[in-house]
Amino acid sequence: MQMLRIANIIEDARLGGPQIRMAKVAGRLDRSRFETTVILPEDDSAGFTGRLESEGVQYKKFPLHRLTKEPPHLFKFVLFFFYEVFLLWRFFRRERFDIVHVSGGAWQWKGVLAGRLAGTKILWELNDTQMPIYIKMIFKLASFLVHSYIVVSNRTRRYYVDSLKLKNKEIFEIQSPVDCAFFDPAITPQDGRLEEVGGIKVTTVCNVNPIKGLEDFVMLAAELNKSHQGLNFFIVGRVFSSTRKYFEKLTSLMRALHVRNLFFYEGSDAVERILQSTDIYVCSSKAEASPLAVWEAMAMAKPIVSTDVGDVSSFVRNGEAGVIVSAGKLLPEGVKTLLADMDIARQYGRKAREIALHELDISVCVKKHEEVYQKVGVRS
Numbered sequence: 001m002q003m004l005r006i007a008n009i010i011e012d013a014r015l016g017g018p019q020i021r022m023a024k025v026a027g028r029l030d031r032s033r034f035e036t037t038v039i040l041p042e043d044d045s046a047g048f049t050g051r052l053e054s055e056g057v058q059y060k061k062f063p064l065h066r067l068t069k070e071p072p073h074l075f076k077f078v079l080f081f082f083y084e085v086f087l088l089w090r091f092f093r094r095e096r097f098d099i100v101h102v103s104g105g106a107w108q109w110k111g112v113l114a115g116r117l118a119g120t121k122i123l124w125e126l127n128d129t130q131m132p133i134y135i136k137m138i139f140k141l142a143s144f145l146v147h148s149y150i151v152v153s154n155r156t157r158r159y160y161v162d163s164l165k166l167k168n169k170e171i172f173e174i175q176s177p178v179d180c181a182f183f184d185p186a187i188t189p190q191d192g193r194l195e196e197v198g199g200i201k202v203t204t205v206c207n208v209n210p211i212k213g214l215e216d217f218v219m220l221a222a223e224l225n226k227s228h229q230g231l232n233f234f235i236v237g238r239v240f241s242s243t244r245k246y247f248e249k250l251t252s253l254m255r256a257l258h259v260r261n262l263f264f265y266e267g268s269d270a271v272e273r274i275l276q277s278t279d280i281y282v283c284s285s286k287a288e289a290s291p292l293a294v295w296e297a298m299a300m301a302k303p304i305v306s307t308d309v310g311d312v313s314s315f316v317r318n319g320e321a322g323v324i325v326s327a328g329k330l331l332p333e334g335v336k337t338l339l340a341d342m343d344i345a346r347q348y349g350r351k352a353r354e355i356a357l358h359e360l361d362i363s364v365c366v367k368k369h370e371e372v373y374q375k376v377g378v379r380s
Contacts, residue, residue: 004377007097009039009111010104012066014240015047016207017292018104018127021176027055028366034373041066062087067107070242088114098377099123106131106139106160116145123376125150129159129310130287140164148376150174152290153311172372175311176290177365180357183272183299191270194277199230202335203278205271205293207237208247213284213307216328218250220282222257223332228339233262236274275300280338280345284328285309299356303348305334315359321352
């Protein structure tokens with residue numbers, strides 16, 4: 001069988017869901033059939049390259065600038081755009097990859113342009129459900145360069161592919177994967193920081209960003225403090241320079257509402273331990289596609305309370321593995337439902353792990369990637 005060489009590129013090296021997905025999938029592909037090289041920016045890459053090295057995945061760093069609202073970075077993104085496309089084109093042409101897999105979403109244009117100029121098949125992965133209209137329009141204009149798409153959720157398909165009426169393109173749906181052998185409550189120790197605080201622990205894991213709806217998480221804490229005692233709340237995630245003002249807004253809101261039992265843990269290399277010590281997991285996001293943090297909480301047998309974002313309701317299944325609410329302001333009612341009967345909450349958690357094992361495990365995702373690569377790579 002033909003060995004297929006994959007270039008998997010992303011223009012943002014800050015460690016998050018897409019980067020973790022890339023490392024885990026590339027590290028578990030059948031290496032007798034697929035050879036993957038991950039291409040990433042030099043800046044802010046330490047966490048990502050560490051994951052790639054731990055998975056035994058080869059990578060190549062380039063001086064790529066990401067699209068951002070921060071003026072200095074945005075200026076460099078525009079100024080060096082075509083030079084960076086040239087660097088990528090030269091690399092792709094020399095290496096003669098079979099597929100350029102463009103990860104990271106609809107704004108990842110450099111890999112699409114460079115790969116197509118190099119005569120390589122383009123597989124574009126879409127992983128969100130909310131983008132500025134100008135990005136959607138550029139995405140549509142670039143669609144003629146693309147051979148096939150991966151969407152990480154059915155809602156992503158509707159947001160991009162169906163709404164823009166893209167035709168004659170193969171669309172493959174592959175949810176974000178969770179490693180259920182690693183995220184296993186039977187073998188995971190507890191997190192010392194959370195255990196020291198004690199009480200019933202309500203947690204969310206996400207990089208601090210307005211799209212995560214963390215104001216609603218703060219409001220959740222304030223509302224539940226009126227009717228319950230012994231609760232503690234945790235936000236676990238990184239605060240980037242671009243979101244520092246948003247973080248300060250959240251802490252100001254906490255002070256205004258007299259919320260003293262909500263704790264920020266800025267990043268963690270042991271999310272599994274934090275989840276092990278968690279009693280209820282909350283997703284307060286305003287928009288998601290296939291949220292890895294929720295799937296990890298499910299794998300750790302935690303009951304979920306989530307806004308109805310992405311494909312969460314397809315897997316949490318309201319009343320089966322947790323509670324789905326239509327808006328962030330309703331999160332307190334969802335959590336109260338679980339607090340009223342923690343035995344039911346634990347039952348939801350056990351069901352959540354069962355769903356994660358059968359439908360979201362990394363083995364399922366890797367198999368689907370292999371099928372897609374084989375189909376796209378050998379097609380004339």
